[in-house]
Amino acid sequence: MKIAVVGSGYVGLVLGACLAENGNDVTCIDKDAAKVRSLRRGVMPIYEPGLEEMVRRNRAEERLEFTTDLPRAVRAASIVFIAVGTPQHEDGSADLSHVLGVARDIAKAMNGYKVIVDKSTVPVGTAARVRELIQRETTHAFSVVSNPEFLKQGAAVEDFLKPDRVVIGVEDDRAREMMIELYAPFTRTGAPIMVMDLVSAELCKYAANAILATRISFMNEVANVCEAFGADVDQVRKAIGADRRIGPSFLFPGIGFGGSCFPKDIKALIKFSGDKGYDFQTLKAVERVNEAQKVRFVAKMEAHFGSLKNRTIAVWGLSFKPRTDDMREAPAIPLINRLLRARAKVQAFDPQAKPVAKRLFGNKITLADKSYSALKGADALVIATEWSEFREPDFGRMRKLMKTPVIFDGRNIYSPDQMKAQGFTYYSVGR
Numbered sequence: 001m002k003i004a005v006v007g008s009g010y011v012g013l014v015l016g017a018c019l020a021e022n023g024n025d026v027t028c029i030d031k032d033a034a035k036v037r038s039l040r041r042g043v044m045p046i047y048e049p050g051l052e053e054m055v056r057r058n059r060a061e062e063r064l065e066f067t068t069d070l071p072r073a074v075r076a077a078s079i080v081f082i083a084v085g086t087p088q089h090e091d092g093s094a095d096l097s098h099v100l101g102v103a104r105d106i107a108k109a110m111n112g113y114k115v116i117v118d119k120s121t122v123p124v125g126t127a128a129r130v131r132e133l134i135q136r137e138t139t140h141a142f143s144v145v146s147n148p149e150f151l152k153q154g155a156a157v158e159d160f161l162k163p164d165r166v167v168i169g170v171e172d173d174r175a176r177e178m179m180i181e182l183y184a185p186f187t188r189t190g191a192p193i194m195v196m197d198l199v200s201a202e203l204c205k206y207a208a209n210a211i212l213a214t215r216i217s218f219m220n221e222v223a224n225v226c227e228a229f230g231a232d233v234d235q236v237r238k239a240i241g242a243d244r245r246i247g248p249s250f251l252f253p254g255i256g257f258g259g260s261c262f263p264k265d266i267k268a269l270i271k272f273s274g275d276k277g278y279d280f281q282t283l284k285a286v287e288r289v290n291e292a293q294k295v296r297f298v299a300k301m302e303a304h305f306g307s308l309k310n311r312t313i314a315v316w317g318l319s320f321k322p323r324t325d326d327m328r329e330a331p332a333i334p335l336i337n338r339l340l341r342a343r344a345k346v347q348a349f350d351p352q353a354k355p356v357a358k359r360l361f362g363n364k365i366t367l368a369d370k371s372y373s374a375l376k377g378a379d380a381l382v383i384a385t386e387w388s389e390f391r392e393p394d395f396g397r398m399r400k401l402m403k404t405p406v407i408f409d410g411r412n413i414y415s416p417d418q419m420k421a422q423g424f425t426y427y428s429v430g431r
């Protein structure tokens with residue numbers, strides 16, 4: 001099939017590459033000309049495992065191309081995906097200006113029947129707005145589809161190729177058949193394609209992110225109660241996770257969730273529910289707990305040192321989760337800002353996010369090229385992201401490099417017994 005994907009970010013680029021991998025003819029569009037130029041040179045604007053090779057392979061096979069020319073790509077395509085950003089407005093609502101702007105551009109370029117697919121995470125009711133808008137601009141027939149994306153950054157290619165399920169919101173059979181055909185190769189392993197109405201499909205994405213964030217905030221609170229009683233959250237987590245009704249995933253406490261999706265999607269769900277007169281109380285608590293968890297972690301450091309002034313703090317991990325360079329809403333950002341406000345000196349390392357961190361913090365922090373060089377002369381190390389390379393370090397070397405052997409582990413990647421044996425003063429979450 002001939003596909004156009006508008007927006008070549010984390011979602012659009014992965015979507016475009018994976019659809020091309022299955023033999024479709026894909027054009028990815030972005031308004032950012034520099035991004036398009038770099039993609040044409042084979043340089044990825046983001047880090048995502050497996051993506052670069054897949055893009056290179058499909059470009060070589062001439063199944064994947066990049067352009068800023070939206071009208072040309074739309075004219076050639078039968079299915080057009082909208083995968084642009086939906087950042088958050090001050091009041092928490094989703095900013096739909098990119099999505100609606102692109103819908104208008106698509107409508108103006110149409111030369112025949114198109115399936116226009118909302119891939120961006122958009123509030124319930126957006127597909128209907130997109131339909132009305134396009135109807136005003138064109139006389140050509142078209143269908144609007146909602147196809148929320150559930151990929152996880154850090155495993156995006158894998159998730160897209162082998163999804164747990166594909167959700168498709170449709171209004172007519174023509175679009176339904178085309179979408180099922182498009183996704184058939186990705187669901188050969190038995191993953192279901194769930195076809196439903198537009199508003200239900202739109203809500204699926206928000207409900208999925210909301211329940212995941214709720215589990216995180218819930219476990220952070222369980223961890224805090226564990227600390228109050230001297231209980232071990234790992235034991236509690238494993239025991240409750242063994243219950244099949246609960247399951248073991250997403251039960252890890254830490255320093256709060258971040259990323260480009262959970263915080264903004266929760267705010268948007270609270271906002272659009274509120275617009276319909278519904279007060280989403282659980283999610284308001286989830287947000288409050290998440291903010292408090294970040295502050296709580298720094299308070300542990302303050303309690304240990306008395307004052308953080310002139311302390312040198314090493315930070316391992318800056319991205320909001322491992323295997324991505326994305327620092328949007330990463331818990332490391334407020335953490336570092338608090339350390340800087342307390343006049344601490346920060347020496348940070350991240351395997352992929354250094355360029356992003358450089359843009360965010362400039363010269364306010366030192367960005368090390370290697371994990372161990374961040375430790376030189378440090379009064380303490382903070383683990384902010386659980387990259388696998390931090391899991392089995394040379395503790396002897398760490399002790400030698402650090403001024404004092406103190407670790408604040410915001411991701412519980414070491415065991416308290418192991419740390420004690422290694423001679424570290426060790427703080428973690430809920431243990």
Ligand code: NAD
Binds near residue numbers: 101119122
């Ligand atoms: P992103 O910021 O990485 O990418 C968006 C891209 O769209 C950018 O490259 C931007 O230049 C481009 N763009 C914006 N306006 C444009 C226009 N008018 N024409 C052409 N290109 C335009 O965003 P993302 O992380 O890929 O997220 C996209 C959407 O998918 C959001 O709604 C997000 O909530 C949702 N989503 C994201 C994830 C994720 O893990 N990142 C997962 C599922 C869903």
